[in-house]
Amino acid sequence: MKIHKVVAATLKQLPRQHRIALASTSLLVCAAFLWQPSSTVSLGSYSQDQRVDVTLTTDLEKLSDMNSEPIGAVVDPKDPEFIVPKDELDQQLEEVDVAHTHKVASGETLGSIFSQYALPISTMYTLIDVNKSIQNLRVGQTLEWSVDDEGQIQSFAIKRSAKTTDTFTLTANGYSYEKVEESGVIQPVFLTGRISGSFYNSALAAGLTANQIQTLAQKLQWRFDFGREARKGDRFAVSVEREFIDGRAVNKGDVKAIYYLSGNREVFAMRYDDNFYDADGKSLDRALRRIPLSKRYRISSPFNPTRKHPITGRISPHNGTDFATPRGTSVLAAGDGVVVKSSKHPLAGNYIVIKHGREYMTRYLHLDKRLVKVGEKVTMGERIALSGNTGRSTGPHLHYELIKKNRPVNAMKVPLPQASPVPSKERKTYLRQANEERQKLLEVMPG
The missing domain is CATH 2.70.70.10 (Glucose Permease (Domain IIA))
Structure with a gap:
């Protein structure tokens, strides 16, 4: 008798429940065998x-x-093949601790922001251990940080309000935390100068900090390239908002506006709601x-x-x-x-x-x-x-x-970056403020 007939006859003699169990087990074994991935790879498509x-x-x-x-x-990314040539202004700004900023949006957490910018998650947990309040972010708050060439965070700050900022600073003993309360009066300071060499050196001589120069170079990058277009004899005036306590400046302040004259060319820009716009309220971003x-x-x-x-x-x-x-x-x-x-x-x-x-x-x-x-x-x-x-x-x-x-x-x-102008409902207010600021800068512009 053939083997398959012997097997069939034997199966018929088993109780019905045994035959069902045996069939189910066989199906599971076959399915597992068919599911097992192959270890071979076809090279035909390569x-x-x-x-x-x-x-x-x-x-x-x-x-x-x-x-x-x-x-x-x-x-x-550091392969010499990928290194992009830098002009003089790039090289000068390279020595500055680059300030990265981010405004908290709806649904964002500290972890998601760290992931977006490839910041070390291990450092985030270290900062949390220093002060757990760093996790409490609200929509609209601004984060600012700087990193070294190896990607290690040197400083991290959260601007909680116009008066309060949480700061974390890397020291020899790890990160330190400080809650900075602005208790002074914010007043405008006007810094003016004339280009005698490079814009960078001329702006430093006028009293601007390296970070303020970096802000101007980045915000006006599409409207006026200070590295390639600045010429000897150009004139400029910059307004900076500084905090004063008992008549003494306690910080260098943020750039509010700039008025720059290059021959017959006039460049004006003003910060409004953390963005920079020209005299007509058009965005300076691309x-x-x-x-x-x-x-x-x-x-x-x-x-x-x-x-x-x-x-x-x-x-x-x-x-x-x-x-x-x-x-x-x-x-x-x-x-x-x-x-x-x-x-x-x-x-x-x-x-x-x-x-x-x-x-x-x-x-x-x-x-x-x-x-x-x-x-x-x-x-x-x-x-x-x-x-x-x-x-x-x-x-x-x-x-x-x-x-x-x-x-x-x-x-x-x-x-x-979005190239959106000042919102229409705020346009009238902006144009009035921009005109007033432009007139003030024009009055202090070097003759």
Whole structure:
């Protein structure tokens, strides 16, 4: 008798409940076998230069999602290939502790803000241990911090109100906390000067601090470039709001407005509700788009500066956002700017770097084709490249990075500059205040 007939006859002799249990167990075993993932990887969809990488890494590490980069393929932002040339003003401002700011929005927590700007989460917990009130954030409050070249927070402040600021400062013994109460009177101070060398040195000579100069250079970057357009003989007047106690200034204050004359060219800007506008109430910012594509594509690998290698446990940061775009997809400039890099790199493949004023840069990696050259000016939405699969890549995609004040940030979450004018309901008030401020600066302007 054939084996299958013997098995069938034996099964018929079993009680009905036993036959049901045996059938259920067999189905579960088959399902588990079919579910087990295969350890082999098809190389058919990979280019010849990628096949070796996949073969070597498949059994050693968990790859990122398809249409991204292998976890071990980290592009070092300090690679000389990615270093962007700096003019004299950039070099001078580089010596200043860069102040980063963020206004708390609805639904945001201290943790989400730290993640947006790639700040160390371990430092956040250290600050909480120093004073737990740091977690109590309200919509509209302003955070300000500075970091060193290694990304360590040197100072952190929360402006709770017009009079109260919580400050955390890194000392030799760790972070110290102080609640600063402004008890003086805020008064305007006018600082004036004439360009005799560079704008930076002339502004220092006039009494402005390095941080105040940095504020002006960034806020007016689209209206007047102090590094390239300032000329000998130009005149300027700046109003600064300082706190006085018993007639003595207790801080350097914040810039309120500037009036700058270069030949027949007149530049005026005033701070209003933490933004800067011109004499007509138009924003001095240029907008940036969050996604440099004509439509949304699946994010195959999100921004994650603390990503760890699954085997070694070492930090393998992903400082950008990967979009699973088909090869040949149009890549658009995220904003107005100048192309400062357009080249090829072993890991990044074909890539482009665009500088947007003095505060922002964007990077576009793994491109199939570059459509712009170094030195070209681009506008927001202009086609600059075609996405591809060049360099170290697990499939066609676009790797997009947003750099703010020389540090990578999460382009999908951080607040982006908007070119909106003063709100219409406040326009009349602003225009009156701007005209008064302009007249005061004009009166103290050097002759």
